[in-house]
Amino acid sequence: MRPKLNILSDGLVEQIKQEAFGLLLDPGVRVHNKEALTLLAEAGAQVDFEKRIACIPERIVYQALESAPREFILFNLEGRPVVHYGGDSVQFDPGSAGVSVLDDLSGVQRPPTTADFIKFVKLVETLPQYDAQSTAFVCRDVPEGIGDLYRLYLALNFMRKPIITGAFGIETWWTMWEMLVTVAGSEAALAEKPLAVFDVCPSPPLLWSDLTSQNLIDCARKGVPAELISMPLAGATSPITLAAAVVQHTAESFSGIAIHQLAKAEAPVVWGGAPAAFDMREGTTPMGDVNTWLIDCAYIQVGKTLGLPTHTYMGSSDSKLLDMQSGLESAGGTLLAALAGANMVSGGGMIDFLRCQSFEKLVIDAEIIGMARRLIAGIEVRDQPIALEHMRKSAHKANFLSQPHTHKWFKKELYIPSSVIDRGSLDAWQKKGSQSCDRRAAERVEQLLETYQPNPLSEETRKELRQIVQRAALKYGMQELPPLD
């Protein structure tokens, strides 16, 4: 039996959906994109093109929910199916779009560079706990205008795993898609074996911007899975009650799916999110917060009842350091996300409200992920009878350490953490240097990087990718891209 977590009663899920439908009619959804408004109008929504508001009847949403696929697969660079979005598959990727990296020794956050990003991609490749890459942070050594596509360019050069990414612009989405097509070999090949998911975010409350609407439409038409990231902020950009925040999330996601499926029915789409409960003291958006987790688990449950693939941002911390707060917040979120059954859990490596990435934390979070995976694997019956014969054979002797049965099963039964988690005696710990967890993680970062294997991208493909990005960089005044080594 697999341990699961449900937050809402069936009745409450129903009411949430009903109220979401109600919101779609009144006040309706703001859609700042002409094509999206047209698609909705043609489908029978009541659209005010001047005010740019669409009142969407539930019929259109039901149709979209019908046609949206219940599952899809992501493929790695070598074309193998490795990530399953759908059902109760639970997978993990690092948080993305950070603006700084942490220097753990000094505790100082600094602007990320190309070298940082490459190091990060390599590190993610060596950590089996992460099922996918993410475009983890924006590099400050290239012009802002190519900030989104540059991350993808770097990742494609060093990754094998699929990637969760996103665009910051309408044009740059196309450049990123062009890169993916180059790697896949053709448009059709990419659509058949998606290598990347694009995050698309409505703005709370109830607004699809020009950029995000366009991204939605372009993703749908090109068969690039779109991961909706609705992010109501309870008490600030949504009503304060957690239930109301979930209603808003549902309404925003309903409208996104409607636009998406109208652009191209059956295109893959994900019920994702990054909501939070507004911090009433600091005015910030805490991710490592139990109120936030409740909203997350609730909307995941709603998504599952709709039969859609799900995603969430859980497992990151709001602390500015790798300290106890960062540990407890990351563990709480990761374990709950796993129990809630989100197909993709984003957040590994991050602190400071999704602003800062840390190599050491990526490694520590991998431990938490390992624990979470073990948790939802539950307790299995390995052999029959479970204990009777073993214990009768041992006849009151505590001799299980030496049993072949123990040798046979211990690695399958137990999640065994890496050296990042210290389980030694006091003496043993002191002999190893009395290190804290983050220092052990720092050592492990170096060890893991040594094991990195380059990906099999051909020289020709690398050259093509470089040319695509160089062209884009030139538009922003950069003559030459930073070197990749």
Added chain:
Amino acid sequence: MSKEIFEKLTSSIIMGEPEATVEATQEALAAGIEPMDIIRQGLMPGMNVVGEKFSSGEYYLPDLIIAADGMRQAMELLEPELHARHQTLESAGTVVIGTVKGDIHEIGKSLVATMLSANGFKVIDLGVDVPTQKFVDKVKETGADMVGLSALLTTTMTVQREVIQALTVAGIRENVKVIVGGAPVTRGWAKDIGADGFAEDAMGAVAVAKQLMGKG
């Protein structure tokens, strides 16, 4: 008798009851109390207590906002009375505030606007996604003392630099103090772009604004 009314005014602000604040203000006016006294002896003491309670951790943002709302509603009743007496409440300064072009985040900016108003500043809130030139034009038009620029994305915070440059080009940079804020904005960034002040939250913004006006 007026002592009782002043207490009602003060406590209605502290308890976050705008309706009671309005009632007490009307009562005070009917009793012939001077608007200046209503403000200085009734309302402002309440706002000060609210500010202290927020700093000490007892009050939260919703408490600040509701108190400021009570203050605003009371001022709506009092302003005509002041005007009729040819009196003006000394403004702490005029601030033009907005979220820069390309950015639609408004909570932080609105919080700062609310707190500045509640602390005696005249605030002109331009909203979000404000074209750079609009900041410049509004400063020229109003002779504002300060400009507050909010940006919540790394991709938009560079516009703060552009606004400062635009003020320089318009020849009015020297006449106005620029305060910047927003999640990605740091003290270092503020210094780099030549801003006069930086604050991390709404209360900080009030302190910095007062300081820049020479009253901090």
